[in-house]
Amino acid sequence: MPEYNEEDFLLLSGIQHFSFCKRQWALIHIEQQWQENLRTVEGGILHEKTHDNTIKEKRGDIIVSRGMGIFSRTLGTTGTCDVVELHRNPGGVNIFGREGTFKPVPVEYKRGKPKENEADALQLCAQAMCLEEMLLCEIPEAFLFYGETKRRLKIMLDEGLRGRVKTMFQEMHNYYGRRYTPKVKPNKSCKSCSLAEICMPKLCKNPSVANYIRKNLLEVTE
Numbered sequence: 001m002p003e004y005n006e007e008d009f010l011l012l013s014g015i016q017h018f019s020f021c022k023r024q025w026a027l028i029h030i031e032q033q034w035q036e037n038l039r040t041v042e043g044g045i046l047h048e049k050t051h052d053n054t055i056k057e058k059r060g061d062i063i064v065s066r067g068m069g070i071f072s073r074t075l076g077t078t079g080t081c082d083v084v085e086l087h088r089n090p091g092g093v094n095i096f097g098r099e100g101t102f103k104p105v106p107v108e109y110k111r112g113k114p115k116e117n118e119a120d121a122l123q124l125c126a127q128a129m130c131l132e133e134m135l136l137c138e139i140p141e142a143f144l145f146y147g148e149t150k151r152r153l154k155i156m157l158d159e160g161l162r163g164r165v166k167t168m169f170q171e172m173h174n175y176y177g178r179r180y181t182p183k184v185k186p187n188k189s190c191k192s193c194s195l196a197e198i199c200m201p202k203l204c205k206n207p208s209v210a211n212y213i214r215k216n217l218l219e220v221t222e
């Protein structure tokens with residue numbers, strides 16, 4: 001796998017956008033058009049809490065590290081982990097500034113409840129792959145915490161999930177290199193898309209897509 005230079009790193013959180021809709025990812029990460037709606041604002045508040053570096057926590061043999069900066073040269077990405085739990089373990093790895101050895105376990109916080117798609121799992125897996133590369137360790141499992149259910153969901157980081165993460169980053173780098181924004185393909189994600197208002201005017205240029213909007217507007221106003 002090729003290695004990327006820092007100046008070519010893409011934002012890790014983008015893998016969520018990319019798996020939701022490739023066009024949405026391109027609008028945000030290539031065209032830099034972003035629109036905050038309630039969903040993202042609420043999500044942001046939860047993230048502000050989890051990214052507060054002043055919160056330090058130690059629970060028995062677990063050290064909780066918040067807002068850890070991460071990167072991967074092979075994926076060509078950089079980002080931040082909400083939480084990395086460092087579980088004291090004789091088979092673990094050395095962590096700078098800490099005595100003993102630890103097994104790192106990433107935990108990603110989400111506002112809502114578990115989704116039907118695997119966007120959250122892809123992001124979590126990418127975080128774990130960064131940590132593995134940085135700390136020279138293996139992370140077989142990680143957790144998603146959902147604000148609505150207040151529950152942790154264990155995610156097994158198997159080869160299939162890792163393969164999809166790699167393929168998506170390769171595709172994102174390909175798109176980014178060509179500054180390519182995919183054309184509109186109306187899909188079921190559009191109704192909950194935070195960029196719909198930015199994407200929609202472009203949709204109107206296409207007659208079949210204009211029909212789609214009319215249909216959706218009628219549904220809303222009826």
Ligand code: SF4
Pocket residue numbers: 020021022023024027184185186187189190191193194195196199200
């Ligand atoms: S409105 Fe639909 S096509 Fe446009 S960015 Fe959102 S999900 Fe993608």
